[in-house]
Amino acid sequence: MAGNIILETERLFLREFDEGDVVPFFRMGSEPAVIRYTGDPPGGLTSLEQALEVLRSRPIADYQKYGYGRWACVLKANTEVIGFAGLKYLADSHEVDIGYRFLPTYWGQGLATEACRAVLDYGRNRLGLERIIGLVHPENVASVRILEKLGLTPDGQVEYQGRRFAKYVIETRGTT
Numbered sequence: 001m002a003g004n005i006i007l008e009t010e011r012l013f014l015r016e017f018d019e020g021d022v023v024p025f026f027r028m029g030s031e032p033a034v035i036r037y038t039g040d041p042p043g044g045l046t047s048l049e050q051a052l053e054v055l056r057s058r059p060i061a062d063y064q065k066y067g068y069g070r071w072a073c074v075l076k077a078n079t080e081v082i083g084f085a086g087l088k089y090l091a092d093s094h095e096v097d098i099g100y101r102f103l104p105t106y107w108g109q110g111l112a113t114e115a116c117r118a119v120l121d122y123g124r125n126r127l128g129l130e131r132i133i134g135l136v137h138p139e140n141v142a143s144v145r146i147l148e149k150l151g152l153t154p155d156g157q158v159e160y161q162g163r164r165f166a167k168y169v170i171e172t173r174g175t176t
């Protein structure tokens with residue numbers, strides 16, 4: 001399998017993206033249902049070339065710079081990249097943000113929650129992070145629900161990339 005495996009859950013592998021993931025990454029950044037609430041530029045990604053550039057400059061650059069980032073979620077059942085979940089260091093606010101998105105075919109099966117529980121545990125126990133935030137459009141009810149299930153609580157609103165988001169937070173004291 002391409003890319004370093006970071007985490008394994010019951011139904012998923014979470015591994016680092018590499019350039020070979022450009023097609024699923026393009027779909028995650030261009031399908032209207034997926035980017036409806038994410039704060040991506042209007043219309044999302046418009047070409048595979050642009051997707052490759054974003055792949056290089058965001059998740060792949062983040063692994064090199066910070067040692068973590070958004071990770072590709074590979075469904076064990078069909079070995080396809082069906083989404084991403086992971087942590088992102090926000091240089092402006094010095095916060096670490098949990099983020100996730102999946103292709104619509106796979107919604108409603110608890111996969112995002114499954115991936116995010118593993119990501120949160122990794123942030124807490126492997127990276128030693130004491131605080132993780134989530135930024136969400138308030139109308140994105142499925143995403144708000146995930147943050148609530150993970151134990152994050154509302155902490156006001158913030159402006160991110162020109163849009164207002166609800167901010168959720170969890171203090172993550174290490175357990176191991």
Ligand SMILES: CC(C)(COP(=O)(O)OP(=O)(O)OC[C@H]1O[C@@H](n2cnc3c(N)ncnc32)[C@H](O)[C@@H]1OP(=O)(O)O)[C@@H](O)C(=O)NCCC(=O)NCCS
Nearest residue numbers: 034100101102107108109110111112113136141142143145
């Ligand atoms: C948000 C997203 C990742 C959820 O993925 P998923 O795998 O379907 O999520 P899960 O099944 O783990 O959990 C979703 C929860 O929201 C609930 N939910 C989903 N749609 C809902 C709705 N319209 N109203 C109320 N609750 C809803 C589900 O019932 C579930 O909660 P439950 O376990 O208590 O029943 C997926 O919809 C997605 O990729 N959206 C586009 C990208 C995005 O918005 N990412 C988040 C940016 S902040």
